[in-house]
Amino acid sequence: MITRIELAVKEEFYDPEAQSIVAASRDLGIDSVESVCFYRVYYLLGDLAVAQKAEIAQKLLADRVVDNVAIDEQLNQCDKEAPHWTVEITYNRGVTDLVAQTANKGIKDLGIAEIQEVKTARRYEFVGKLTGDQKAIITEKLLMNKVIEHVLQPDETIFFPTREVPFEPVHVPLAALNEQELQRLSKERDLFLNLQEMKTIQTYYDQLGRDPSDVELEMLAQTWSEHCSHKTLTGLVDYEGKTIDNLLKQTIFRVTRELDKPWCVSVFKDNAGIIRFDDTDNVCFKVETHNHPSAMEPYGGANTGIGGVIRDPLGTGLGAKPVMNTDVFCFGPVDIAHKDVPKGVLHPKRVMQGVVAGVRDYGNRMGIPTLNGSIFFDDRYIGNPLVFCGNIGIMPKDKCEKNVVAGDAILVVGGRTGRDGIHGATASSGELHSESEGTWSGAVQIGNPIVEKKLVDTLLKARDQGLYRAITDCGAGGLSSAIGELAETTGARVDLDKVPLKYHGLTYMEIWISEAQERMVIFVPPENVERALSLFAGEDVEATVIGHTTDDRVLRLYYNGTLVGEMEMAFLHDGMPRLVRKATWEPVITGSDELPEMPDLNEALNHILAAPNVCSKEWVIRQYDHEVQGGSVLKPLVGVKNDGPGDASITRPRLDSHRAIAVSNGLNPKYGLVDPYWMAASAIDEAIRNIVAVGGNLERTALLDNFCWGNTDKPDRLGGLVRAARACYDLAKVYKTPFISGKDSLNNEFQNDAGETIAIPPTLLISAISVMPDARKAVSMDLKKAGNSLYLVGRTLDELGGSHYGDYLNIVSDRVPKVDPEEALQTYRALLQAMQEGLVRACHDCSEGGIGVAAAEMAFAGGTGLDISLQEIPGSEVLERDDIAIFSESNSRFLVEVEEKNGQRFDNLLSDCACKKIGRVMDNNTVKIRGLNGIVRIEQDMETLKQSWQKTLGW
Amino acid sequence: MKPRVIVLRAAGSNCDVETKYAFDCAGADAELVHINRLKEKSVRLSDYQILAIPGGFTYGDDISAGKVLANELRYGLADQLTEFHANDKLILGICNGFQVLVKAGLLPAVDFTKAQSVTLTFNDSGKFEDRWVHLRVAADKCVFARNMPASVYFPVAHAEGKFVVHDAGVLERLKRNQQIVFQYDNPFGRVEYPMNPNGSVDHIAGICDPQGRILGLMPHPERHIDPTQHPQWTRLGAAETGDGLPLFRNAVRYFTD
Known part of the structure; x- marks a missing residue:
């Protein structure tokens, strides 16, 4: 028997969901929607008495103060006289329905054992005249994603009987195939x-x-x-007449090995890179991508992206406590017309909203602050957005090594296994195409952050009690990858029929490769199994013994006692033939357009501040809990109104200590179109100078690399990658900042229905983590006090290639910003010394939009004006025009605020660096910037500039 | 003797560690305890002086925020809670904990039989928001707020924090009984969004029971213990302590003074 309970917010209360649908319909160009009523629907399976139904509705599902509720009938809150249309949306079979699961528990908690299953749906009632086409557009573009949801039909079966599949071992004949x-x-x-x-x-x-x-x-x-x-990056590459044997080893790994820092605890071997934090603890950091799933189902893709990367530190060593998330996204332009979005692709705005919501809901529910990130927009990400998710964890020093021995029990802990995410690992290695959304639905899933939160809490307890010897996460490749890798040196026996399932009907093969979320694998000494099981059960976490490690380096899979797979670890891990790829590189952009006559730079500055890649991301940042766990020292938004753009975030992972970590990122795909070498160099410089800008510790800064590239079968794409990797080596070597972890995602290309392939711009994300001895030395970017001096630190060159000002003028230039790391390092050290001495009141790095944008941001974040002149600034001898001086995006530069009385000491400390006092903080609201000859080029009210900066994504 | 604090955890609690830390800083002896321990009676509520329900997303806030945990208290632990309160002990609910208290029948007054009269529902902005808010403090009634300055600065971080009442009489009684402890404020002008971050009626951010011994509030005092947690400490200089510490000290002093 099925009971249907429907709820809605009472008419006298504001319903944000309904209102957002009205607004979004108008966004789609459908103005005839007058109002929307939104109903939450629960379907309950079970023989429930009338009184029980009422009890469930009143005691659990409805909030008496704000909700109307109806049992086995529809609520009716719309004006039925007006033309209206109703549509009900529910999840496809097999898609995780979190609310239904919780409702099931809540009903059982009420003592109602008759309940068998729950399913949820959402009903919308639209008032207003709508055509059939408009209804279809609203349904598909607004209300649901057909990858996971569908419109509920009147006669549809809501609950399905479970069915067993007969067990049948399958062999694949290979011998005779050509x-x-x-x-x-x-x-x-x-x-x-x-x-x-x-x-x-x-x-x-x-x-x-x-x-x-x-x-x-x-x-x-x-x-x-x-x-x-990572067979491309670790394979053989023919480049410029030579063979590169393992590009990663030759560049990224090599620089770390050569730098040989004693504080690097574990690099490039575990699920995350580990560095020393203090005398008792270490920290680890990992950044992953979840691009293809996010393209198809942005919410679920990003949700499981962040959920997945949290399990990396949790699966590092013997497990780290997650203390911070980072996220960086690349999307298509959010203002693109719907008609210009290729078939089979979601609109970039919808992708962005879904991705942000996915990261938000997972991170916030897990209670992990999301403190650092950035968003980059470009046309070429329309079909293939990028979603980078990062996580940092803290762990005791003596919990950083695994010990895999024969004879230990293998436990799977956490979520159950379902058909979700079958083929995620292999599919993510292929190209997206316009039919992807249909064929890949198995690879899409929705995370359950509460299951993962319980998993973290109990695993860390088990870790501290020493109950297991090894741990890893089930990520891409599921149990196959987790056990295949963790038991590489021993071998294992796994009984696949023991794995707890979400529903019947999975074959043994599906169980082995399912990528269902929120699962970890631990190896437990036999004598600890009972204690471990009882610890997990004590907090309602499922843990199951599914096999044990062996001593013959063979992996044996059984189902109901029958051997269904037998694999030598040696062949599995070392049998793969090495790839040989060709790489070539030639600059695509050579030479530079003639600059047009200099326009009004006030307008240019407002325009650049409003550019999507520069503008305020407050809409996103505020939706993330960036303060949970109580550690945040420098928040992502800073200044007198808590809304200025901070350079790096700082957090204290231990509340009883002022020791802290600063985290930043660098990403600049625009430079990569000119030269991936200088893109990579710029990204590294940007990440490091953001650490410097907040008073971080350059002696204890480590880097992570995430390469997202197009199809590297194509030699020109791979050639760019070789150049970028080489820059990683060169820059990290000079800055003495080792790489500790990295990941690559190749084949980021989209084939539209006309058969054209669009590759993403070569994209390298550099993330930096720095351990600071004392967070109280931190510096923020907002101007502090009128009368203070302003300095420009670093050299300004004629570098408009890939710049925002270049975009504004619509010119193409190959003069992409370069880096002189030796000079930069000297400057960074001197500036950090000044910060240690407490001489610096504010510091902001000059990046996108150059000095102009940096000065404007410092002023409106601090709520006070400034007056600066670029006469005789370092580098001015090569600068011919004021607009170049103001908007060039040369690397390794800062604007620095210093109190008058500390000026001399500051000058002394930076006497060997490119540094010039250029003006001061004013007791007014004007941002005034004078050019190379002292002529006022920018004179703008700071509030005007702030409005330009805030309006673009002020959703 | 340090008062003993039980910081109650359930699936999805996530401000438990910093809440414990705040109580410990204030001189208490705080412990993290999973609700299953109370249900199976291996831990007894009566062994503690203060019950704190921390922030988080218990059971995912599925159905509505805090609802499932609230029902666990209302239908499973009502007797223990009634006795706890009758024995002159203190209860604190922060954010999700506040949502739990009003849905469990512990606020605006302990009564597990009456229907719910107030609730915390979706923010008018329609989304989760993390931002700092100024709060006006009414220090007279509530144990936790005694001698606190008239204005404090705490962060909020929630999607369902809009305080609403079932009918006008409820609000009238809250006012008459001086149960409104914290209200969103704007020291520089009118109180509107985002100073009132969620659209709460009468700008209500936190209320206590008629005896002043149960406090529920949406903002997070435990996130302002160390001066470097203040979002503008680099501008204003670091204070001696954060604004939140006195709230926890008040609770401790109730048992030590």
């Missing part, structure tokens, strides 16, 4: 293995004298996928 057939097999089974790899597998099984089982083949495809093995 090359073409091997390739077809790879494609048909979504293995994404190339011919050479398929042939290697064929030969291996020939030698064994048998065919692979389906699960063995899937395991190989997953382990050998680009996502899991």
